[in-house]
Amino acid sequence: GPHLAAATLAWQAKDLATVEREAVLAVRYDERSTAAMLLMGKVFRAQKRLDTARFALENALGVEPGNALVHLELGHVFVDLGDDKKALVSYEKAARLRPTLAEAQENYGVLLLRQGFATEATRAFEAAGKNEPRSGRAQLHLGNGLRAEKRYADAEQAYKMALELDPALLDARFNLGLLYIDNPVPGQEELVRLQKGLAALKDYQA
Numbered sequence: 001g002p003h004l005a006a007a008t009l010a011w012q013a014k015d016l017a018t019v020e021r022e023a024v025l026a027v028r029y030d031e032r033s034t035a036a037m038l039l040m041g042k043v044f045r046a047q048k049r050l051d052t053a054r055f056a057l058e059n060a061l062g063v064e065p066g067n068a069l070v071h072l073e074l075g076h077v078f079v080d081l082g083d084d085k086k087a088l089v090s091y092e093k094a095a096r097l098r099p100t101l102a103e104a105q106e107n108y109g110v111l112l113l114r115q116g117f118a119t120e121a122t123r124a125f126e127a128a129g130k131n132e133p134r135s136g137r138a139q140l141h142l143g144n145g146l147r148a149e150k151r152y153a154d155a156e157q158a159y160k161m162a163l164e165l166d167p168a169l170l171d172a173r174f175n176l177g178l179l180y181i182d183n184p185v186p187g188q189e190e191l192v193r194l195q196k197g198l199a200a201l202k203d204y205q206a
Contacts, residue, residue, distance in 0.1 A: 034064040068098035102131035118148035136166025177201035
């Protein structure tokens, strides 16, 4: 317990050496400590020791296969390893095991969209937005999913909501500009739409 607490505090302080030392000691006392193995996986990933991180996290899942946070972290490791297919599986499991885990829904949606599954991605982004209604980034991703589905008016509203929640979110400003320039938004004349697109891109550039 004390070693796990020390490792957790060290992780918050970004003291990776202490996290590794204390997490290893925690596992020595309790080799079934999923929380300690999860911390070890996070440290190894931060140190770019990706195969070691994967080993620690897969061991944790051997003890507790239904731990959504471990599946989420393993998904991050697979992304860093360049294996999007395995990352997609890990994120899907994390999102299914804990539907309120917005980070899992968001990452799952991003990979779904990358694979061309726009409708499924939008569904995941909608779940993330419900779990974190004040997240501008969740609305940004939702806008990307809606745009891929050619629901341009809904995408416009999502991008605007993203900027309302987080005016400093530059990607939302950029994507809104591209939406206006590249896509026929219902109810908007082409010239007006193009002017709005250029204005959004100028704001982004500024």
